Amino acid sequence: MGFMTGKRALIVGVATDRSIAWGIAKAMHREGAKLAISYANDKLKERVLPLAAEVGALTLPLDVTVDREIEGAFELLKREWGGLDVLVHAVAYAPREALTGGFVEATSRESFRMAHDISSYSLTALARGAAPLMKGGGSIITLSYLGAVRSVPSYNVMGLAKASLEANVRFLAADMGPAGIRVNGISAGPIKTLAAAGIPGLRKMLGRVADVAPLRRNVTLEDVGNAAAFLCSDLSAGITGEILYVDCGYNTVGMSFPLEAEG
Ligand SMILES: NC(=O)c1ccc[n+]([C@@H]2O[C@H](COP(=O)([O-])OP(=O)(O)OC[C@H]3O[C@@H](n4cnc5c(N)ncnc54)[C@H](O)[C@@H]3O)[C@@H](O)[C@H]2O)c1
Incomplete structure (x- = not known):
């Protein structure tokens, strides 16, 4: 019996079979969770439906910028399941031009607003919708990146949005903890997904991690999926x-170079 048997999970952020959210869905399915998977628009619906069928998931539309769709999603889950145990938030967006070139020139007021709305505020909005369904407690997770706490070339305004997202995790955890609802984030290493493909220099980032990280490789969807399943389980x-x-x-690495005898 899997360690998520009996858990009902809403997964927001599947776009393709390379999405981190899909890695999470597969791990949770393997561990016995019952899944609902949302799609952001009709174009993505066609890609998401066959994936959802593979793991026997309910599907529903959910654009996180539309309050009515957020309400509709939780109404549907209440009708279908009567409650919810797990919410996975794996959503981020910034206009491509904000991730191109230097931070100062690339960051417009509008790209700042969009990045923070879609990538951080949406967690607050989804947590608010999920809370009344998590009667017996629950677990909420989101996906962050190192750019929240360190500058990273091209990550630009997404770094600021991830910093906000990580603060969001701490404030939600404090607010929802007394109701038995836990809120955590996973800061994942770079993975080639649709969203990551919009970041210039991704190939260099992947190469750098493989050279320098203690494990000398990049993370996989399985690595992140398994950690997510753990964080959403008892x-x-x-x-x-x-x-x-x-x-x-x-x-964790401050500096990395091969050790040679000093001449
Ligand atoms: N890929 C990486 O290297 C990496 C590393 C660390 C963190 N992350 C984070 O992981 C999360 C998932 O991204 P991914 O890399 O799997 O890419 P992805 O493109 O597969 O997923 C991004 C998702 O965000 C969704 N989305 C965007 N705008 C939305 C909206 N208005 N409403 C609903 N959904 C919306 C997209 O539909 C998509 O499913 C993001 O938060 C991303 O920042 C990614």
Whole structure:
């Protein structure tokens, strides 16, 4: 019996079979969770439906910028399941031009607003919708990146949005903890997904991690999926308000070079 047997999970952020959210869906399905998977628009619906069928998931439309769709999603889950145990938020967006060139020139007021609305505020809005369904407690997770706490070339305004997202995790955890709802983030190493493909220099980032990270490789969808399943199961019952790095140890390294005898 899987360690998520009996858990009902809404997964927001599947776009393709390379999405981190899809890696999470597969791990949770393997561990016995019952899944609902949302799609952001009709174009993505066609890609998401066959994936959802593979894991026997309910499907529903959910654009996180539309309050009515958020309400509709939780109404549907209430009707279908009567409650919810797990919410996975794996959503981010910034206009491409904001991720191109230097931070100062690339960051317009509108790109700042969009990045923070879609990538951070949406977690607050979804948590608010989920809370009344998590009567017996629950677990909420989101996906962050090192750019929240360190500057990274091209990551630009997304770094600011991820910093906001990580603060969001801590404030939600404090607010929802008394109701038994845990809120955590996973800071994942770079993975080639649709969203990541919009970041110039991704190939260099992947190469750098493989050279420098203690494990000398990049993370996989399985690595992140398994950590997410753990954080959304009772195995992590004492953990909330945390950001768990799943990055092959990259964030822990201050400097890395081959040791040679000093001449
Ligand atoms: N790929 C990486 O290297 C990496 C590393 C660390 C963190 N992350 C984070 O993981 C999360 C998932 O991204 P991914 O890399 O799997 O890419 P992805 O493109 O597969 O997923 C991004 C998702 O965001 C969704 N989305 C965007 N705008 C939306 C909206 N208005 N309403 C609903 N959904 C919307 C897209 O539909 C898509 O499913 C993001 O938060 C991303 O920042 C990614």
